[in-house]
Amino acid sequence: MRKLAGMLAAVALVVTSCSTGVSAPKAEGSTDAGAAGASLDASNSVSIGYILEPVGLDPTRVSGAALDQLVIDNVYEGLTTTDQNGEVTAKLAQSWEISEDSLTYTFHLRDGVTFHDGSAFDANDVVATLQASAAQDSANPDHKLMERFASATAIDPLTVEVKLSAPDSRFLNTMSTDAAMMVPSDNSVDLNTASNGTGPYKIGPWQTGSSITLERNENYWGKPAANKKAIFRYYKDQAAANNALESGELDILNVFNNDTVARFSNRDDFVMNEGHQTSxxxxxxxxxxxxxxxxxxxxxxxxxxxxxxxxxxxxxxxxxxxxxxxxxxxxxxxxxxxxxxxxxxxxxxxxxxxxxxxxxxxxxxxxxxxxxxxxxxxxxxxxxxxxxxxxxxxxxxxxxxxxxxxxxxxxxxxxxxxxxxxxxxxxxxxxxxxxxxxxxxxxxxxxxxxxxxxxxxxxxxxxxxxxxxxxxxxxxxKALTFARKGTSGYPTSRTGSRFPAYNITTP
CATH class of the missing domain: 3.10.105.10 (Dipeptide-binding Protein; Domain 3)
Known part of the structure; x- marks a missing residue:
């Protein structure tokens, strides 16, 4: 269950729309606002404003949209991800095949991926993660999505075979949710205080009631985050969030009310983007x-x-x-x-x-x-x-x-x-x-x-x-995102369930 937005706070499971097929695309698409993928700036940071703060940091145990927006694809990654159109794309699995009876999925993993603690990601981690989220006593927020999971087997270090008990048209999407956020099979990190994912950021300081800072993972397997830090700031109410955008404390505001629209929709120094939302x-x-x-x-x-x-x-x-x-x-x-x-x-x-x-x-x-x-x-x-x-x-x-x-x-x-x-x-x-x-x-x-x-x-x-x-x-x-002019690379749709920050640059 998971999620939320703006003056409206949400809780629900976060699984994006389903896609089926026999193999995975090789790369992720982007419909981010501005010029996504801007060049890396070692000193660049971005501040993003919200109302609801996560109640914990461990996606394998903690529910809520606020946590998913913070960590999915930023700190933790699944075998797949979903883009802003809800389409399944490749993430830690670079490709896959599905059997004719739709009961066997064979995932081919990316080579050279490491967790934040420096350990190598391989098929054993996938097996352990999926078994844990599917277990009868699992506390994973998306445990229910694994009801048709039967088994996972490491064929070799970079190949995993997953068997289902019955066809499940949602399964590739499930591999992008909390049920499939990969952690090491021998993880010893307290995930409520630190991170141990494979994503482009690590969890930095958490100032409870104020902000959580994501710090760029310098050993990320893919393209490094375009900013050094992504700071998710939390406000007691919408008025405080609006004032923070006005004052320059925020670069992006992803929650709104009537006053937000009135104050920022027709300004030369701000941009209002309208996308589509799943909430x-x-x-x-x-x-x-x-x-x-x-x-x-x-x-x-x-x-x-x-x-x-x-x-x-x-x-x-x-x-x-x-x-x-x-x-x-x-x-x-x-x-x-x-x-x-x-x-x-x-x-x-x-x-x-x-x-x-x-x-x-x-x-x-x-x-x-x-x-x-x-x-x-x-x-x-x-x-x-x-x-x-x-x-x-x-x-x-x-x-x-x-x-x-x-x-x-x-x-x-x-x-x-x-x-x-x-x-x-x-x-x-x-x-x-x-x-x-x-x-x-x-x-x-x-x-x-x-x-x-x-x-x-x-x-x-x-x-x-x-x-x-x-x-x-x-x-x-509606999905309304307000940003300081010159800020680019931020998502504008489906932001209630995840907010990838790694392409964002600021003026």
Missing amino acids: WMTLAFNHRHPDLQDERVRHAIRKAIDKDGLIAALGGQFHRIGSMVGPGEAWFDESLTAIDAYDPQGARELLRQAGKENLTFTLRVSNSYDPMISEYMKSQLAKVGITLNIEQIEFATWLDQVYHGANYEITMVLHTDPWTLMYYANPKYYWNYDNPKIQAMVNEVIESSAIAERDEKLKAVASAVSEDAAADWLFTP
């Missing part, structure tokens, strides 16, 4: 709650909330969605926004039919989100006779009690994993949503042999979970 503000229901087990109540809650009004109140930098998929994905269906359209009278009638006209729920929500969103929902639900009590908690508490403990009635979170839709097939996920029909549909998605087939089946899943009011999806934010 959804989700109003999640705990399906163990007796009242929320009644689909009439769930539909009533959805009908009671005017999403267009909410988007307008937030400044308009968002898209309407009708399920857990946004406009940037091939399985997006805009017509789903018509399901449970704003209809307060219809909501009241559904509650009357259910015999539940004076309901009270508690919304447990991270205090890293704009409280206006929660207050808006409270006001909307009150109009149909539902009392919504708001309990704001620290994000770390949210992860522990809500995400891991399912201790909530209703919650709100910005999920950023393009595959989170498929978790409606997992009754053990924190939603406690158990629907055999959805489970069968998702199984068909996973076993799809072609991209077009998979996308059509995903579209059907998105429709089915919306028809059942499994949750409500308030909006998907």
Whole structure:
């Protein structure tokens, strides 16, 4: 699970869109803003602004978008990576083959790769990493993505054979997630205080509550980072982050609100880039709650909330969605926004039919989100006779009690994993949503042999979970990145799940 963005903080598993095929491309593409791959400058550093700080540094154990943005592809690397279009490209595996039955993947590893402690990366490290993330007692945030992993074998130091128990159309994507962030098989480094990956940066000083510095790995196997340091700075609120960009403390701001857009979108000294995002503000229901087990109540809650009004109140930098998929994905269906359209009278009638006209729920929500969103929902639900009590908690508490403990009635979170839709097939996920029909549909998605087939089946899943009011999806934010003029090489899309900093240069 993983992720988050801006005045909207997120948690979700981060897995980007799926790709299949028989062999890997040989190099990564780039759609970074400015001139990606600028020449290395020994004295250059870049400062990037966020709101939500990671709760730990170990990607094999710690959840949250904030950590993935910091470390994936920057500090730790998988066998594959995904570009800003969601396409799978080569990383520590330079190529691969897939058997005709889609059960065997043979990965050919790059030679000359070393970990931050100086030890050589080889097939044994891949085997150990994948076995650890797939283990029944694994604490890896993306452990669930390894459910079809059967075995990994080192054929030779640079060749690994992975066998699956059943076809999995997501598997190459999974090899770019926390489940496949490579660490040495004999690692002795405390990954919560230091790093031991293969990436272009090492973890430097962590000033808790302020910043985490990534320092260039001078022994990186690939092209060295274009900057000596990438400093991820964290602010108590959006106003402080906006002021930091204005003052020159930041080069890039990857979170925004109305004031950010107003202050920086039409300036000669700043650039605003708009990309596409894979994130959804989700109003999640705990399906163990007796009242929320009644689909009439769930539909009533959805009908009671005017999403267009909410988007307008937030400044308009968002898209309407009708399920857990946004406009940037091939399985997006805009017509789903018509399901449970704003209809307060219809909501009241559904509650009357259910015999539940004076309901009270508690919304447990991270205090890293704009409280206006929660207050808006409270006001909307009150109009149909539902009392919504708001309990704001620290994000770390949210992860522990809500995400891991399912201790909530209703919650709100910005999920950023393009595959989170498929978790409606997992009754053990924190939603406690158990629907055999959805489970069968998702199984068909996973076993799809072609991209077009998979996308059509995903579209059907998105429709089915919306028809059942499994949750409500308030909006998907646009991907807006603000940068000081002359800054180049930074990503502008899918930044909610990772933020590769190694191509960035500053004036």
